[in-house]
Amino acid sequence: MGRLAVIYREAGQFKATYARDQAIFPIVQDRVFVTTAVVAAFVVPPLAASEYWLQAVLIPFLIYALAAIGLNLLTGYAGQLSLGTGGFMAVGAYSAFKLATAFPQLNVIVVFVLSGVVAAAVGLLFGIPSLRIKGFYLAVATLASQFFLIWLFNKVAWFTNYASSGTITAPDRALFGALITGPNSTPSARYLTALGLVAVFALVAKNLVRGRVGRSWMAIRDRDIAAEIIGVRPLRTKLLAFGISSFYCGVAGAELVFLYLGSAETLAFDIGISFLVLFMVIIGGRGSILGSFLGAAFIVLVPIVLSNAPHAVGLRLPVALQKQIELMVFGGLILLFLIVEPHGLARLWQITKEKLRLWPFPH
Amino acid sequence: MTMRTVSIAVLAALAITAPMLAAAQPKEVFIPLLVYRTGPYAPSGIPIADGFVDYFALLNERDGGINGVRVAWEECETQYDNKAGVECYERLKGKSPVLVNPYSTAITYSLIPKAPVDRVVVFSMGYGMSAASDGRWFPWVFNFPTNYWSQASAVIRYVGQQEGGVEKLKGKKIAHIFHNSAYGKEANPTLEELAKKYQFELTLLAVDHPGQEQKATWLQVRRLNPDWIFMSGWGVMNQVAIKEASSVGFKMDHLIGNWWSANDSDVVPAGDGAKGYKGATFHAPGSAFKVHAEILKHVYDKGKGTGRKEDMGAPLYNRGVVNAMLSAEAIRTAMTKFGNKPLTGEQVRWGFENLNLTEQRLEQVGMKGFTHPVRVTCEDHEGSGPVLIQQWDGKKWNVVSDWIAPMRDVVRPKIETAAVDEAKKLGYTMRDCAKEK
Numbered sequence: 001m002g003r004l005a006v007i008y009r010e011a012g013q014f015k016a017t018y019a020r021d022q023a024i025f026p027i028v029q030d031r032v033f034v035t036t037a038v039v040a041a042f043v044v045p046p047l048a049a050s051e052y053w054l055q056a057v058l059i060p061f062l063i064y065a066l067a068a069i070g071l072n073l074l075t076g077y078a079g080q081l082s083l084g085t086g087g088f089m090a091v092g093a094y095s096a097f098k099l100a101t102a103f104p105q106l107n108v109i110v111v112f113v114l115s116g117v118v119a120a121a122v123g124l125l126f127g128i129p130s131l132r133i134k135g136f137y138l139a140v141a142t143l144a145s146q147f148f149l150i151w152l153f154n155k156v157a158w159f160t161n162y163a164s165s166g167t168i169t170a171p172d173r174a175l176f177g178a179l180i181t182g183p184n185s186t187p188s189a190r191y192l193t194a195l196g197l198v199a200v201f202a203l204v205a206k207n208l209v210r211g212r213v214g215r216s217w218m219a220i221r222d223r224d225i226a227a228e229i230i231g232v233r234p235l236r237t238k239l240l241a242f243g244i245s246s247f248y249c250g251v252a253g254a255e256l257v258f259l260y261l262g263s264a265e266t267l268a269f270d271i272g273i274s275f276l277v278l279f280m281v282i283i284g285g286r287g288s289i290l291g292s293f294l295g296a297a298f299i300v301l302v303p304i305v306l307s308n309a310p311h312a313v314g315l316r317l318p319v320a321l322q323k324q325i326e327l328m329v330f331g332g333l334i335l336l337f338l339i340v341e342p343h344g345l346a347r348l349w350q351i352t353k354e355k356l357r358l359w360p361f362p363h
Numbered sequence: 364m365t366m367r368t369v370s371i372a373v374l375a376a377l378a379i380t381a382p383m384l385a386a387a388q389p390k391e392v393f394i395p396l397l398v399y400r401t402g403p404y405a406p407s408g409i410p411i412a413d414g415f416v417d418y419f420a421l422l423n424e425r426d427g428g429i430n431g432v433r434v435a436w437e438e439c440e441t442q443y444d445n446k447a448g449v450e451c452y453e454r455l456k457g458k459s460p461v462l463v464n465p466y467s468t469a470i471t472y473s474l475i476p477k478a479p480v481d482r483v484v485v486f487s488m489g490y491g492m493s494a495a496s497d498g499r500w501f502p503w504v505f506n507f508p509t510n511y512w513s514q515a516s517a518v519i520r521y522v523g524q525q526e527g528g529v530e531k532l533k534g535k536k537i538a539h540i541f542h543n544s545a546y547g548k549e550a551n552p553t554l555e556e557l558a559k560k561y562q563f564e565l566t567l568l569a570v571d572h573p574g575q576e577q578k579a580t581w582l583q584v585r586r587l588n589p590d591w592i593f594m595s596g597w598g599v600m601n602q603v604a605i606k607e608a609s610s611v612g613f614k615m616d617h618l619i620g621n622w623w624s625a626n627d628s629d630v631v632p633a634g635d636g637a638k639g640y641k642g643a644t645f646h647a648p649g650s651a652f653k654v655h656a657e658i659l660k661h662v663y664d665k666g667k668g669t670g671r672k673e674d675m676g677a678p679l680y681n682r683g684v685v686n687a688m689l690s691a692e693a694i695r696t697a698m699t700k701f702g703n704k705p706l707t708g709e710q711v712r713w714g715f716e717n718l719n720l721t722e723q724r725l726e727q728v729g730m731k732g733f734t735h736p737v738r739v740t741c742e743d744h745e746g747s748g749p750v751l752i753q754q755w756d757g758k759k760w761n762v763v764s765d766w767i768a769p770m771r772d773v774v775r776p777k778i779e780t781a782a783v784d785e786a787k788k789l790g791y792t793m794r795d796c797a798k799e800k
Contacts, residue, residue, distance in 0.1 A: 050457070051453070051456070051457075052456070052457055055449075055453045056449065056450045056453035056454060060446070060450075101788075154543055154569065163784075163785075164493070164494070164549060164551065164552045164781060165468065165472065165492065165545035165546075165548050165549050166544075166545055166548045167469070167472045169476065169785075169788045169789065171788060171789075171790065172789075172790050182476070182789075182790070183477055183479075183480050183789065184480060184790075260446075260449070261445060261446065261449055261473050262449075262473050262476050262477065263472045263473050263475075264445060264469075265445070265544055265545045266543075266544075267444075267445060267469060267544050267572055268445050268446065268469075270572060307440070308454070318400070319398060319400055319438045319439065319440040320400035320401050320405075320409075322440065323400070323401045323440040323442070
C-alpha cells in the first residue's frame, strides 16, 4: 500500500506553461487513469458484457448521465433549479423522431444534435421567467414547462406522425455502415453510440464550466447581484445556461427513445423523470461533471442490483414485497448518502483523492 | 473507509448478479410475466397476475405441465412503467422465453420491434397495437381473441342495440374517457370513424396518468351531458371515474367500461353508486366454471394459490386465466407439430398462428361457456372475436348481452391500412401467407 502513495504523488510535476497549468487533469496519474477508464469503457463492455448489462444497465446509465450533466450545468453550476428536465427530454425525443422520419437520409448523429438544438430553443423560451424569479418559485415555473410540453405532445398528433396510439418508434439508422438505432441494431453498437456522445459532450461540458461561461454561471449562482456588479449579464448568462442545459437534455431524450426504449409515449417523460435526474444531480454532486456520472450510476444501478439481489442469493420473495423492500432500501440509501455526504458522491471522490495525496502521512 | 465499503458493496453486487444472467433450464418452457403488484395500477395488475400464475400452477400440479413439459415462469415487477418493462424483458430474456405477455400497451409497443430479432412471441391478449392484428406484417405479434378496435365497434353496436338500432345513434352524444397513454388512445381512430359513419357526436376526454385527478373531466361531462360514455381506464383511474360518475349523477347503465375497466376492484370502492355500471369482456365473470373448481382443488387446496380464494372469479382474475390458457393451448398446438419437448420461440410462434380453439377443446379445459372459440390464421392474428357486456349489480357481475360481433367490415380495412403504416416504421415487408404452412 505504501507504493500507492508513491504512485499518486504530484511532486516533481512542474507546470511550466499556462497550458499545462490549465489542463483538465493537471496531474499525470489522473490523466493516465481517466484515459485508461475511457478507453476501457469503449473496449471492455462490448466484448465482455452480456446483452442484459449493455441493454438494460449501461445504455440507460449513459443516457441518464448525459441528462444529469445537462441539469447539472443549469442547477449545479448556474444555480437555477429546474423541474422541466422530462419536458426538455421529450422535446429532444419528439424532434428526433420527426427529423428522422421526415429526412430519412439524414445522419442519425446529426439528428441527435439537431434535436438538441430544438430542445435548446425551447429551453431558452422557458428560461425567460428565471430573470424575474428564483429558487423554488423558478422550480414551479419550470414545472409548468414540464406539464405544458407533455400535454402538447399528447394533444397534437402531428408530433407522432398521427400514430393512433401516440407512440413514437425509433427507425433503423446506420452510422459508418453499422446499424446504431432501431430494433435490428446490436446492443454493442447502441452502447458505443451512447458512450461516444456522452464522452464528447462531457468533455465539452467540462471545458465550458472551466471557462468564462462556467465562471459567469457560478458567479450568478453564488450571488447574482454581485455578479451583475462585476459585469456578468444575468439575461445572457441565465438564458445560456437554460439553452445549453436543454440541449444536453434534448440529446439525452432522443437517445432514450432511439438507443434504449425503441419506442415511447409521453409517459416515458413524465414528472418522475425530472425528479429522477434532479436526484442524480443532488446525489452525484451539484456542480460536478463527475458527479453527474456517479449520480446516474447510483440511481440506475442501485434499484437493479436491489431487485436482482434476492434472486441471486436464492431468496424467492414475492415481487410486490421485493419491490417495496427495494423502494425502502433505495430511499434509505439516498438519505444515508445525503447525511453522510451532503455534497454528493463527487465530494467523496475528491476527499479520497486528497487523502491519497497525503497518505501515509496524516498532514 | 467509506469508499472501500462502497467499492466492496459494488463488487459483491456484481459478483452475485453475474451468474444469474446465464441459466437456461431444460425440460421446461419458460414464460416471463411482466406484472405490477405495486403502484397505482396494482388494483388491476394483481388479479391478472394471480389468474395467470394459478392457471400455470394448475397445469403443473394436475397434468405435470403441458404434455409433460413443465411451465416455468418468473414474475418481474414493472409498475406499468415502460422503462421498467424493458428492463424486465431484457433480464428475463436470458432464460430463453418462448413468449412474453407485456400487460401494458406501451411496453408492448417497445417489445414489438424486438420480437423478430429475439425470436420471442409477443402475446398481447386484447391490448397492444391493434394494427398488429394483420399477421402478414407482424408475424411475431398476436392479440387475439379480439383487439381494441373490434371492441370499440362492438360497444357501439351494443349502444345502437340499446337505442333501438344503429341508425338511432344519429345525433346522440357519446363520450370516450380514456387514459392518456398509448393504451387509452388506441380506440380513438375507430370511434372517430364510427362517429362519421353513424353520425353520432363523439367527444374525446383524456385523463392523465395515473388518473387520480378527474374533477375537470367530469365537469366537462356534466356540461356536455352525453347519452353514453365509453371508458378506457386502468388501475386507480377506474375507481375514481366510477365514483365521479356516480357523484355527478350520471346514469350508470349508460357508462360502459372497456374490458380493462370493469373489475371488482373498480366498482367496489364506489359502493352502491356503482350499481348498473357496465363493462365489455370476452369471457364470463364469476367462478362457477369447471376450471375454477380445478384450480381450487389442485392449487389452493394444496396451499399453492397466489391470491385469496375469495378473489377468484373477478373479471380480471378470469382474464389472467384465459390468457394463460390461450398461451398454453398455443404451445400445445405447436407440440402437435414439433413434439412434446421444450420448444423454441419459432416453434411456439407456429403454434400461435395455427391455434384453433374449438368449443370442444374449451370443454376439455373446463371452460365451456366461459369464453368463445378462437381461430388464428396467418393473415388474422386477432380472430375478431365477439364481445360480451357485463353489468355490476352491487354484488357481482352479470352478463347482460349476447355475444356481440365487432364490425369487421369497418375494423379490418383500418387494420390493414394501419399495419402498413406501422410496419413501414419498422422497415418490415409483407410476407406471403400462401407460402406459410
